[in-house]
Amino acid sequence: MTLTRTPIRAAVLTRAGSGLEIQDLHIDEPLPGEVRVRTLAAGLCHSDLHYIDGTLAIELPAVLGHEVVGEIVAVGEAKARHRIGERVVITISPSCGLCSSCVAGRATQCERSGELRQRERPKLTDARGAPVNLLGSIGGFAEELIVRESAVVPIDPAIPAREACLIGCCIATGFGAVVHAAGVSPLDAVAVIGCGGVGVAAIQAAKIAGARIIVAIDVHQAKLDRARSFGASHTLLSTDGLRDELELICPGGVDKSFEAVGSPHTAAQAFEILARNGTATILGLEKPGSRISVDAELLIEGDRKIRGAYMGTNQLPRDIPALISHHRSGALLLDRMVTSRWRFEEINEGFEAMKQADSIRAVIEW
Template structure:
């Protein structure tokens, strides 16, 4: 069996730097493609695994927000895809289960089966299997994914901008247009102005929401949010509900939580107007619970919901994202607050912890 030598950033122990090691990647099996990575976004989800907030079997290669170039295919009739540029989605859908057939690809009931493989994709130089986050493991020079998870993009799309489409844009933008169906009649609040939050904020602006309120604990992030089109920017504190009521009497019709804490999930519900909808996007610790004010729920017809990966339809959505980017409406380059070489990935994660950071991107070219 032929395997190709690659370099990967391996997490051996939480709260320790990633180590750049030589790994061996398999050939793609039928239904798979192998990509050479051009750029990878450093997502806060990756940071949660890195610092031990979220559990993962080790050793592991993290990373899932990617743009790459297809260099090998598992099916002879897909050879024309070699050389194609693509973004990767962490939710490969089967297209035939009841959820996929209903248009909800992120709820695919066969996703575990889609990720199953008869042999490891990646092993150490000693032949030991390496765990891959989301069955992707994007902090490496190459990855293998299901062919349907590699979504074609124009060849001239900047990799550092394009990689954002696979996660933070798909999640934040998708939650606004698919999960909550924001319209020009809506007032919107976005809690947490990192990558997902800024994507949601931009989507709300593009969707014509009449008011878009940014909420964060860092003034630096709020200043950036203003530049992305927030009509109001509020520094979160003990009086944040009163602050929201002051700028939007009665509360907002749609709220989006992009932090990953029960407290901010609770807040997303409490700032709603009657009939409003809160969408929780942030990943939380296993076992976390959200508490709701029963009166607000029952008497005001308020709702709270999830929108996993923005309830996106990646194969369809990507072309729309690219068009909005090219028109200047969706600002991707401005979301990249620092760029790093692959060997500097730990410095990139350190930069992600800075108050004004939105996205660090590792560039492989």
């Protein structure tokens, strides 16, 4: 049987440390249970950058990108749950809805997520017909992509694509960690370490949740100045004297802390600034094999806790209507999180821009 494949362009990582190359590839037709999506916009995430610079390993050649919004252009079967023409957000954590984790409401911990990403033939191939790897089985830095139906969530097309794409990763992670994982309430004093996309989403979520104090912590003053406009009540430069300075704002420490940097040092810092019975939620992606060291006395005698919250423990089909409502009310400032916009062909310039101190999210658009 002859397979029908459509030519597309994609930004391909062929060698760590060398940037991305725009190449002509070929995309397959969607299989039953899948949809093909024309990409409209994609956010540039630090996890993508970690693969580009070699901090994290991935089988090459590969198409990165996972924070995506697009429009469905083909479905794998007539009885598909989604329609051609729908505007959708992509999630990197597809779920089966049937395993014990999914049934318990922990979709991001789906026990079949790896199985759901498997496919009988490659989604993308190069000019020679060789398969091209895809980050998270998505590969959002391409004109089109194929994902499972369970990995897309319809969204209001009135929201600009450059803003809507943020929902699939940095908003889902930062907002979900505050609301779902940590359960922040008006009784809580909160600290957020790292004021990039995920950190700013967490700050806004803490404000919406009514946290009584929100302390933004970063090494860049420019990011701290901007954090106040997103809801931070206090800002602190990350220094060796951080704990003493925080004591002046929150005697005894904060109730909930969120680490959005991705280093063992800041993860330990998030734990050390907790009040008794406090919880530190670690969101930053770290190198494989990294270890976080915590003070045993603070852990045991203070009943302090440290936890993860992969993708904010979100369930996007449930969460997106709430996120959109907060956006429309002006409480969730998606537009102001986009600090630079780039054409697809300028993707490497976009990654350089995201390294700047005042950057929150760089977005590429088609």
